[in-house]
Amino acid sequence: MENIEVVYRINVPESQISDFAESVMLEQSVETPLNVALRYPFVRERMLGHVLNITPEAEAGFRVTIALPVETAAVDPAQLLNVLYGNSSLHEEVVLLDFTLPPSVKAGFSGPRFGIDGIRRRTGVADRPLTCTALKPVGLTVEELADLCRRFAEGGIDMIKDDHYLGNHPFSPFEERVQACQQAVDEVADRTGHRAVYCPNLSGTPGQVFRQAAFAQDQGVGAVMAAPMLLGMPFFFDLVRSHLEIPVLAHPSFAGSERIREDTLQGKLFRLYGADAVIFANYGGRFSASKEVCAATAAALRADWPPYAPSLPVPAGGMSAARSRELVDFFGPDTMLLVGGSLLEAGPQLTARTRAFVDSVKEAAAPAPENT
Amino acid sequence: MENIEVVYRINVPESQISDFAESVMLEQSVETPLNVALRYPFVRERMLGHVLNITPEAEAGFRVTIALPVETAAVDPAQLLNVLYGNSSLHEEVVLLDFTLPPSVKAGFSGPRFGIDGIRRRTGVADRPLTCTALKPVGLTVEELADLCRRFAEGGIDMIKDDHYLGNHPFSPFEERVQACQQAVDEVADRTGHRAVYCPNLSGTPGQVFRQAAFAQDQGVGAVMAAPMLLGMPFFFDLVRSHLEIPVLAHPSFAGSERIREDTLQGKLFRLYGADAVIFANYGGRFSASKEVCAATAAALRADWPPYAPSLPVPAGGMSAARSRELVDFFGPDTMLLVGGSLLEAGPQLTARTRAFVDSVKEAAAPAPENT
Numbered sequence: 026m027e028n029i030e031v032v033y034r035i036n037v038p039e040s041q042i043s044d045f046a047e048s049v050m051l052e053q054s055v056e057t058p059l060n061v062a063l064r065y066p067f068v069r070e071r072m073l074g075h076v077l078n079i080t081p082e083a084e085a086g087f088r089v090t091i092a093l094p095v096e097t098a099a100v101d102p103a104q105l106l107n108v109l110y111g112n113s114s115l116h117e118e119v120v121l122l123d124f125t126l127p128p129s130v131k132a133g134f135s136g137p138r139f140g141i142d143g144i145r146r147r148t149g150v151a152d153r154p155l156t157c158t159a160l161k162p163v164g165l166t167v168e169e170l171a172d173l174c175r176r177f178a179e180g181g182i183d184m185i186k187d188d189h190y191l192g193n194h195p196f197s198p199f200e201e202r203v204q205a206c207q208q209a210v211d212e213v214a215d216r217t218g219h220r221a222v223y224c225p226n227l228s229g230t231p232g233q234v235f236r237q238a239a240f241a242q243d244q245g246v247g248a249v250m251a252a253p254m255l256l257g258m259p260f261f262f263d264l265v266r267s268h269l270e271i272p273v274l275a276h277p278s279f280a281g282s283e284r285i286r287e288d289t290l291q292g293k294l295f296r297l298y299g300a301d302a303v304i305f306a307n308y309g310g311r312f313s314a315s316k317e318v319c320a321a322t323a324a325a326l327r328a329d330w331p332p333y334a335p336s337l338p339v340p341a342g343g344m345s346a347a348r349s350r351e352l353v354d355f356f357g358p359d360t361m362l363l364v365g366g367s368l369l370e371a372g373p374q375l376t377a378r379t380r381a382f383v384d385s386v387k388e389a390a391a392p393a394p395e396n397t
Numbered sequence: 398m399e400n401i402e403v404v405y406r407i408n409v410p411e412s413q414i415s416d417f418a419e420s421v422m423l424e425q426s427v428e429t430p431l432n433v434a435l436r437y438p439f440v441r442e443r444m445l446g447h448v449l450n451i452t453p454e455a456e457a458g459f460r461v462t463i464a465l466p467v468e469t470a471a472v473d474p475a476q477l478l479n480v481l482y483g484n485s486s487l488h489e490e491v492v493l494l495d496f497t498l499p500p501s502v503k504a505g506f507s508g509p510r511f512g513i514d515g516i517r518r519r520t521g522v523a524d525r526p527l528t529c530t531a532l533k534p535v536g537l538t539v540e541e542l543a544d545l546c547r548r549f550a551e552g553g554i555d556m557i558k559d560d561h562y563l564g565n566h567p568f569s570p571f572e573e574r575v576q577a578c579q580q581a582v583d584e585v586a587d588r589t590g591h592r593a594v595y596c597p598n599l600s601g602t603p604g605q606v607f608r609q610a611a612f613a614q615d616q617g618v619g620a621v622m623a624a625p626m627l628l629g630m631p632f633f634f635d636l637v638r639s640h641l642e643i644p645v646l647a648h649p650s651f652a653g654s655e656r657i658r659e660d661t662l663q664g665k666l667f668r669l670y671g672a673d674a675v676i677f678a679n680y681g682g683r684f685s686a687s688k689e690v691c692a693a694t695a696a697a698l699r700a701d702w703p704p705y706a707p708s709l710p711v712p713a714g715g716m717s718a719a720r721s722r723e724l725v726d727f728f729g730p731d732t733m734l735l736v737g738g739s740l741l742e743a744g745p746q747l748t749a750r751t752r753a754f755v756d757s758v759k760e761a762a763a764p765a766p767e768n769t
Contacts, residue, residue: 048683055534056560057738062534064744065541067568072536097535100564101601103627107562107650111627115653115678115714117685162427163469164440188428190479192472196439229473230635231603255475255483257629263602278479281487284654306487311420313489342487366429372436 026070027127028092030077031109034120036086042079046089049119050074052112054093071096088122099130102262102298110285121285124293131332138265139272139301140334141327141359147247147272148183148222153390154353156383157339159365160206161188167197171205173375177368178213178221180379184361185210186250187226189276193233199225200240207244222247224274231260238268248272248301254280258298265299274339275300287318292325295336302337304363307352310343316355323356339363346382353389362386399499400464402449403481406492408458414451418461421491422446424484426465443468460494471502474634474670482657493657496665503704510637511644511673512706513699513731519619519644520555520594525762526725528755529711531737532578533560539569543577545747549740550585550593552751556733557582558622559598561648565605571597572612579616594619596646603632610640620644620673626652630670637671646711647672659690664697667708674709674733679724682715688727695728711735718754725761734758
């Protein structure tokens, strides 16, 4: 019999931890009093979880590992979340730290379809960190966005993503925007030989998003962006599996406040549900992420986890080209650095500053000259 | 020009609050440095938010009210969440407390299609609190679930919902389960005159859930259940608006850990996105919810908020019939009490215990006999 192993941090006094762990196990498997579950042989043998392990955590509380049967989780991509952290999310004492999946659950998930290698093939960047920027602020017209796109592409950037606030606005409708921005990168590619990947943001209901995905692919875009927690994880899963033949970049909007350890949500779960690249709030920028959390998220995205391809980490949030060397040293080559506002501040010098950013990443990634 | 007003609690020292509030405003509107936003007249005038108010909070931190332009939020049901709490969810210092919406945003949301009155019409319960129970544990066969359903219906319960762990399992496939359970309540209605509403759980990808909704309605079920945060709010919105002609009960799975005040997420947002009734963790049960939080959630669901119909509060989570009077006194008549495991513990006496639960609610709601 196969189990999912789920690791929670449970913050209760030692006198309560044993009962609390047992109650979380019941909550996350049969959700009835034990005597009700025990009445049915199939439920007793196949649906009931068990507490595997309780150890004190360094900071506070306890690290509790619970084995949960696969039967519920394996059914659909909503049920896996339900089993990992459905009702237990309602306990403020409980944080989801980690999980391991047996083959029967993994069989339901394909993970990234492109991953790091696929994104490298699409951008033609074989061996250095990639560079990315964002079209913003929301409020620009289609022409203004396409002009930004053109200038970023002329600066040699690898990927140009929409801001996550770009929806289907009256002042820059989705279809017109996508068409104009893709034409801009195509035109630069024809003229200069450098083909930037334009990555529009998909947003809305399933019907709206699936239509956006079809339109964008018809226009020849190289990737799309979506926010898994904003759309919902089962919706994101379906988008990736049934509606996309190009890579997808996951945006962290609405994901930050879950009591799920960052590397587990934005690293492991986003990757499992199909993100080829994952944007996350970097240390030292606008957000208060720590180096440790960022390193753990990057590690979860790239970890050896067969059969899943590794996802590309995309640290972001108030970065600047001045930090390229530091960030390349910290995150290594299989990374895409996302710098948005700090390039846009260059105004008329946007193309030059973009080129300086790309060059700084190339330099940072080049092997140091030998000391002869 | 219309604005959304969003209220956050921001937990930073007084020396930082002014700058931090300004940075949250930028993050939630233009997401660029201010000098970039100011360059474009349309962005400056129509997309930029402003900080309205900063006051110290009693416990800690500050209550900050920010006006955000409607332009981004009004576009689709994902963008509203993006504007309310997208990137700001990544700041652990920031809690979403409340929001108010102008007419142009409200125009995009219908709220509950049935609400309290609609559920009363469907159950034929005009003036007392309603009663609800759950089919569980997961692992039962279709026959076992249908048998439970029949016995609950014979006990006079108003609504019988699937456990949220019931998906499309090999051992109780969705279609067979829904057919058998609906037949069970139909058969009891024909025989006894009491028609319980059977409410199956919808779970999976958009494609799966929309097919489940169509099948369940073809079978004549009276309501369905779905977990908005598990599926994703824009997916839930679309389910309600485009795929359902019967009431929908919202389940709180995966909703508990957001840094959004409970009455704002499970009360206001679930209602805005279309929940006719909302299950929430009650005080004094398996979860550590406080009386204040429960009262606030019920109040948000029933508050006067034109044009939205009020939603039915459904306190749940380790309740028992012994608490009917207390809970009816606390929540008042426009409430549905959900008791699951404690009825199931009755085993062969399930019908009798269900009847006792329903009777206890009727008694608790009856006017006290006059003292003559």
